[in-house]
Amino acid sequence: MTAERVMLTSAAYPTLCLTFLSDGHATSHSRTIFTEDFPFAKQSTFSTITPASEKLKLKPGGRFYFQEPADMCTGKCSLCIAVTLYPLVLISIICNIVLFFPDGDIKYAKDDHITPEVKYMGGVIGGGILVLLPALYIHLTGQQGCCGNRCGMFLSIAFAAVGAAGALYSFIVAILGLKNGPLCKVLLIWMRPFEDGDSSYLSDNSQWWKCLEPENIIQFNIGLFSTLLVTSGLQLILCATQMINGLVGCLCGTCNKDSGMI
Numbered sequence: 259m260t261a262e263r264v265m266l267t268s269a270a271y272p273t274l275c276l277t278f279l280s281d282g283h284a285t286s287h288s289r290t291i292f293t294e295d296f297p298f299a300k301q302s303t304f305s306t307i308t309p310a311s312e313k314l315k316l317k318p319g320g321r322f323y324f325q326e327p328a329d330m331c332t333g334k335c336s337l338c339i340a341v342t343l344y345p346l347v348l349i350s351i352i353c354n355i356v357l358f359f360p361d362g363d364i365k366y367a368k369d370d371h372i373t374p375e376v377k378y379m380g381g382v383i384g385g386g387i388l389v390l391l392p393a394l395y396i397h398l399t400g401q402q403g404c405c406g407n408r409c410g411m412f413l414s415i416a417f418a419a420v421g422a423a424g425a426l427y428s429f430i431v432a433i434l435g436l437k438n439g440p441l442c443k444v445l446l447i448w449m450r451p452f453e454d455g456d457s458s459y460l461s462d463n464s465q466w467w468k469c470l471e472p473e474n475i476i477q478f479n480i481g482l483f484s485t486l487l488v489t490s491g492l493q494l495i496l497c498a499t500q501m502i503n504g505l506v507g508c509l510c511g512t513c514n515k516d517s518g519m520i
Contacts, residue, residue, distance in 0.1 A: 332411060336399040336503060347390045350428060350490065353485050354381025357478075360472035373438075374441065380428040381431075381489075388425075389425055392417035392421035392424075399507075411507030414507075418501045422501070429494060435486075442476075444469065451469065452465070
């Protein structure tokens with residue numbers, strides 16, 4: 259029986275040259291590949307460099323079936339969620355830090371004239387650290403490897419729950435910060451003039467004259483706490499989505515995509 263060489267093409271590798279016996283029975287050479295046109299190998303070399311993640315199966319009639327690496331649907335979703343969480347974490351931390359410096363001055367922090375909700379560190383601890391750590395693990399579940407399996411997806415549910423709790427904490431702190439209003443100087447006294455109000459000051463700027471110092475403190479607080487509110491809300495949605503995605507990945511496994519006959 260004579261050996262025949264068959265040329266196969268795929269998106270991953272421009273040219274695959276496989277050798278098998280003419281009667282269709284595979285031999286030890288059936289997995290041998292000519293590395294011509296491979297960008298990572300010398301031309302005209304003969305090597306068995308087929309990656310373990312790829313499989314070549316002999317079909318009836320001497321045709322080969324090329325199965326491309328698994329395409330993890332739930333893993334891709336995890337990767338997308340993690341990448342989206344990173345900038346939200348950064349925004350959350352920055353907003354919380356900036357809130358310590360009204361009017362860009364550190365004297366208010368030194369004199370403890372800071373809005374109490376800022377000290378709760380909702381943006382740094384809640385929307386920051388408690389979301390960043392889960393985001394890093396969720397990112398790993400989006401990679402093909404030890405974490406991209408049912409067990410990894412199951413653990414991502416727990417991590418996502420931690421992130422959701424952190425985002426919820428930041429969300430609640432932001433709401434309280436907006437509802438109670440800023441700590442400011444009214445005449446000669448430092449107080450919170452809108453704490454017992456109906457929060458109408460958020461839309462009625464006619465009341466803003468009450469705060470004499472720091473300058474523009476009401477706009478400052480509204481802008482940053484509103485940003486924290488939106489950011490933590492998005493984080494909460496993304497973490498909840500990952501919990502559902504992790505459950506699907508744990509119960510149903512990953513989605514494989516085969517390229518078919520070549």
